[in-house]
Amino acid sequence: MASATVGVGWGWWGGAMRIPPFRTSLVVSGVLVAGLLLGGCGTGTAASEAGGGGETQGPCAASGGAVGAGAERDGVRVVGVVERAGAKESASPSGRVSERPGVSVTADSLPGVGAAGGPCAVQYDVTNPESEPFTYTITFSLVDEQGRAMSNVEETVASVGAGKTVRRTLEQAGHPAGGTLDAGRVRILDVERVPSDEAPAPAGSCPASGLRLTADQGDAAMGLRVVGLHLENCGDRAYSLEGYPVLQLLDAEHQPVDGIEVLRGTDGIPMAGGDDGPPRPVTLRPGERAVSGLAWRNTTEFGEAVTVPYVRVRAGAGADPVMVAPHLDLGTTGELGVRAWRKDETDPGAGEGGNGRPGAQGPYGGSSTS
Structure with a gap:
């Protein structure tokens, strides 16, 4: 199931914010609604899975030859524009606006405007060439x-089977001011893919281990990069830990990256701040959280820059x-610092955002005390 979010980064260093989806609201007469729906937004298929069904003509009939002109990257391909689910149902009159003897005026909302962004939705395929989900x-x-970015939207497609292709609709893409949604105006900025059995648990869910581990979007300033790690005890028993998270650095193909020294603590990373002493035992009761963090410099001097x-x-x-x-741009420094776990004394619900990533009140997203 695809879920749409607009990402917001957190941290003591100041949050990094993505542009929220562009939305507009429009109220028109029932006659105008019908005209707009028949005007079309692009050609698409009604199939829910790639390879199923054929091309159909409907309210989103071709405009500007958008089909086949969509973006493609790392197994993700924009395939066209289709009628948004429920668009016809939402075209029913919204109610009487004015009534006088012998005169009745009603107003219909353009389907999806302000909610899913119009009667049409961008459709895309995700292909998994691997041997596991x-x-x-x-x-x-x-x-x-003019090619200027109007909004960024992040979607997660969970558990795409080995060798499978699934089709989804990008219903939160927004609605251009011109009134049409063109697949050729959709860009794929980034694709992250992880084995499903190692994917971070989404907000509101709890893994079988009873521990939900996530990373925030971090921040960068003056060449310093920091990313917070957040551990939540979402189970029903206490959990004790002491020391540092155990890390394995991986490249784009999920193979180990060699030649990087993982430092225990961030004292050796310029401008990263102190570590408040050695690690201390942390016991998390159900509902409590711990925080750690990664810190590095992206300095590039002699040698080949490394990205993890x-x-x-x-x-x-x-x-x-x-x-x-976290997309670690380590430059040529060859070092990554990791902080010990500390209990997060902030309110567990404080700063919780739509992207499911925890908020932050202190260094690396939490208090430094346990």
């Missing part, structure tokens, strides 16, 4: 006629792995 997180951008797209993280030795995608 993968979960994909895709960042789309909707651009205007993925990190496999374990809360401690023997814990279940979770693969996150």
